[in-house]
Amino acid sequence: MKTILLIEDDEIIRENTAELLEMAGYAVLTAENGQLGVAQALATKPDLVVCDIMMPVLDGYGVLQIFNQNKHLAGVPFIFLTAKTERTDLRRGMALGADDYLTKPFDKAELLSAIGGRLNRFQHLKPEYAPTTQGLGEFLDDASALGNLSSLSADRKAHAVRKKQDVYLEGDEPTRVYFVQAGRVKTVKITDGGKELITGLYGPGEFFGYLALLDHTPHTDSAVAVDDAELVYIPQDDFTQLLLRNTAVGQQFIRLLAGRVRERETQLLAMAYSSIRRRVADVLLRLHEQAGAEGSIQLARDDMAAMVGTAPESLIRTLSEFKADGLVELMPKCIRVLEPEKLRRARW
16 A cells, blocks of 8 residues: 655645545555654655645655655655646746646645656656666666656757767766767777777767766766767756656666666776686677677677777687688678677687
8 A cells, every 4th residue: 555645734625635545545644834744754764745835834845855855755755735836836846856746726636647647657667677788778767657757868859979989988078978869989098108998889879978967977988979870968967857856766777777888898808817718708708688689790800809908810810710710700890790699608
């Protein structure tokens, strides 16, 4: 049973609304002012809050601000209930993070619909998302709806980026998250010896550039377009609001980030301890999986060598060995993995 916290100073409205919600199958906590409402929420975390704005002691805006600043309460769906109809009040409530706004006198069906819809969107977050392009996309779609934000990438202008053009450089201050609409982008680091190491390769439907925003540090690598690409820029404030307003959203995103971090750790460990044959096979298998139904890997040999962490000559020699074994097909502009399972066993 879902618990609704109703904060309303008008006794008649409070009692009638509480009765309605209980008849609809909700457990109801009530408070006659904002201060008592916050105390109720801290004692028993509600699944949703219905809160009047104009109240004694602590008004609805103050209640929502406390919720947003409290780790235990941040992200609880919040519906304002008020007799005030001025647009300035509406904007202020939504700017603070209210999920919905109903005007008194309200229709009972309208109130139940607002509560049911908000709870359904809150529950829409899956318990787990795969640490893949699809999983990240599903998560952001769900989280965007949950946070009452416009879609992070929809209805935004796509920016054309030419092949080999820098998106950002190592040391730049982060100002946005990037969504790849078309083409591919690589993130790279330059070693002390001047060699390029590719730390990530991002294709359509993937986001990048968020680690520096989360860490509040300059970018630790550079991003460069591999092909002619189209990128959508997501402002830092929109991205931060998504994470901060909903605890569940933040937790899910952390899981996805952990998957990316594990990938990078695996890459670094492989370069330190694995043979060149295994490293090339691992990169081929990863790129083969990303290619999906298309099947062909279209990446310059120099870029592939930078992903492996070896010289292009060593990469080409190993690819030739895999070709001789019938595991891959080498063409001037692409590579096709013919036997992925055999290639996986051939790493050893």
